[in-house]
Amino acid sequence: MSFLRAENLTKTYGRGEAAASALAGVSFTIAQGEFVAIMGPSGSGKSTLLSVLGALNTPDQGGYFVDDLDIYALSQDQRADFRREYLGFVFQSFNLVPYLSLAENVMLPLAIKKMSRAQRWELAGEALARVGLAGKERRLPSQVSGGEQERAAVARALVNQPPILLADEPTGNLDQATSRQIMDLLIRLGSEGMTIIMVTHSPECAAYAGRLLSMRDGSLAGSDPQAAAALAACAAAAAGSA
Amino acid sequence: MTLKDIALLNLRRRKAKAAFVLAGLMIGVATMVALMSLAQTLTEEINHKLEKYGANILITPRSDQLQLNYGGLSLGGFSFETTEIKQADLGAIKDIKNAANVAAVGPMVLGKVTVKERAVLLAGVDWDSAQVLKPWWKIAGQRPGPQEIVPGAEAARLLGLGPGDRVSLAGRELTVSGVLAPTGSQDDQLLFASLAAAQELLHKPGLVSMVEVAALCKDCPVEDMVAQISKALPGAKVMAIQSVVKGRMQTLAHFRSFSLGVSLLVALLGGLVVLVTMMGSVKERTGEIGIFRAIGFRQGQVMRVVLTESFMLSLAAGLLGYLLGLLAGELALPLFSEGHGGHIIWDPALAGAAVLLAVAAGVVASLYPAWLASRLDPHEALRAL
Incomplete structure (x- = not known):
């Protein structure tokens, strides 16, 4: 049964001759607890698709439903509530607020929830411990490594316990060893029932996903032989390294 | 957070x-x-300072006869022969709405007397209220007692009077207790005595020629005070020295x-x-x-x-x-x-x-x-x- 459903999503940037189609009628469904990777070359529309799935970017046409809720029929504030309750974001460049400590960054989604200060600290501490950052709560992002920043970003995405995690190139700025740690973390979250949708350039990372959505020129190219071959190679490599 | x-x-x-x-x-x-x-x-x-400055309301008898100027200010007309203000009536000022804003009420009786064959204006004043109404008055000597007078600076010069001198006035022998330092006003031309003494000398017992009032109320216009005093003293003419108050x-x-x-x-x-x-x-x-x-x-x-x-x-x-x-x-x-x-x-x-x-x-x-x-x-x- 589909948990998340995209129907004929269309998005065009610019007008006239300068118009560029980012999404050209994309449709798919994702079941709850599925780990889906979206791959494709630069400009294929995968980041636009992720932002549409994140209720951040209104499509020109088509529908996007989560739990049968028509997301783009909601008001701006209702969409903000949807993001807060349903989604966790992990960005390529970590996107931590530089003047907040790791714990304070993790607490950001809780800042708009009615709970005590102690409860917020407790939840943030738990989320940081879950990603292996216990004891580093009071450090600023600039005082930890890139991998730790990314893990803090994952902790921030998890602290609300959302059912969906959207990750945009989560290992794009990390070395191979740290990338593997992050991917292991995502696998673990997936095994706990979280729906994960990850945009990546990396076949190694895509190999961790249960399903690959391959994009080209704004459309899904699921039967793309190149992508299928890459996935197969990566799956073999991943199995070998394990 | x-x-x-x-x-x-x-x-x-x-x-x-x-x-x-x-x-x-x-x-x-x-x-x-x-x-x-x-x-x-x-x-x-x-x-x-305005409170210290002195009178800002003048009360004179209602009359349309002789004009009298005092201190460069028109006091309205009154005749020495007309009925003057009864001193006892001045108590009504204490009962007006803004009585608390009245700093001093200074009754003054005025009359012509002859000293050393010269006509001079005798003014009887209440010296306690004069301290508030005319704080710039400085006496070289003492305030006048019942049998004493204080000449203004110019009067003292013209009449050749100084502290301790004796002078005959209206058939009475009076002592000069002091001389008023120059004020640059008409006060320099007058002879001053206590109110009671002047009333007796001028044969005006219980009467006053004019009343100076120091009243200042920053939250209410002086015109209100004038109206209230006019109501309290229907037989008198009450005027505000508006140029002083309004200008400032x-x-x-x-x-x-x-x-x-x-x-x-x-x-x-x-x-x-x-x-x-x-x-x-x-x-x-x-x-x-x-x-x-x-x-x-x-x-x-x-x-x-x-x-x-x-x-x-x-x-x-x-x-x-x-x-x-x-x-x-x-x-x-x-x-x-x-x-x-x-x-x-x-x-x-x-x-x-x-x-x-x-x-x-x-x-x-x-x-x-x-x-x-x-x-x-x-x-x-x-x-x-």
Whole structure:
């Protein structure tokens, strides 16, 4: 049964001759607890698709439903509530607020929830411990490594316990060893029932996903032989390294 | 971590920008407080001086006969032969609505006498009230007792009188107890005695020719006091020495208007400083606002973060600006005040107004930047990162 459903999503940037189609009628469904990777070359529309799935970017046409809720029929504030309750974001460049400590960054989604200060600290501490950052709560992002920043970003995405995690190139700025740690973390979250949708350039990372959505020129190219071959190679490599 | 914490932490992080906004608003508030408190203090000082200055209301008998000028002021017409004011009636002044604002009531009896074959005006005054009504009077010698007189400086010179001299007046032998120092007014031409003694010498027992009243009420016009006294003394003519009161009050009113105008202008400039700085701050924080929106902040919550920042800054600017303004006013007071050792008056209403103005200017000037921040497209904002 589909948990998340995209129907004929269309998005065009610019007008006239300068118009560029980012999404050209994309449709798919994702079941709850599925780990889906979206791959494709630069400009294929995968980041636009992720932002549409994140209720951040209104499509020109088509529908996007989560739990049968028509997301783009909601008001701006209702969409903000949807993001807060349903989604966790992990960005390529970590996107931590530089003047907040790791714990304070993790607490950001809780800042708009009615709970005590102690409860917020407790939840943030738990989320940081879950990603292996216990004891580093009071450090600023600039005082930890890139991998730790990314893990803090994952902790921030998890602290609300959302059912969906959207990750945009989560290992794009990390070395191979740290990338593997992050991917292991995502696998673990997936095994706990979280729906994960990850945009990546990396076949190694895509190999961790249960399903690959391959994009080209704004459309899904699921039967793309190149992508299928890459996935197969990566799956073999991943199995070998394990 | 709450929205307030986010605002506070951002201010701590952007210390230079926060200090710029704080300084802009603080200078505005300080200027306003300094000018307004100066105006207020000078008003109080002048009010106090006006009370010291002496009479500002004259009461004369109703008459349309002889004209008498006193001290360059027209006292209206009255005849020495007409019925004068009964001294006993003056008690009614104590019962008027604004009786508490009457500082002194000085009855005076006037009459012509002959001394050393010269005609001279004898004035009987109540010396206790004269201290309030004519504080500039200085006597070389003593105040006159029942059998004594004090000549004005010019009268003393023309009549050749000095302290201790004896003079024959209306068949009585009187002693000169002192001489009034020159005043530059008609007082220099008169002979002064106590009220009771003059009434006896002039054969006007229980009667007074005119009454000087020192009345000042900063919260009520002197015309109100005149009306109240007129009602209490229907047989008398009551006039305000308006040139004295109105002239000074008008000067103060102009100074207050000027202060208010400058204050509003400076507050406007402070608001512009906030507006420009907050606009820059919002632009600088586009990516951060994108993160807030992506993790579920509503538009109103983004606005609250920006407005909370400006509220905190404005509140601090209001409080510090008030203190700075008081200090500036205190330092500037000697330049404007004729008095010595005066201090700026602490006025809770001005303190409240200063803080409210700062907060209002800061928050209103931040409304547009906050609105812009809340309307940022989260997708575009995140792309800015």
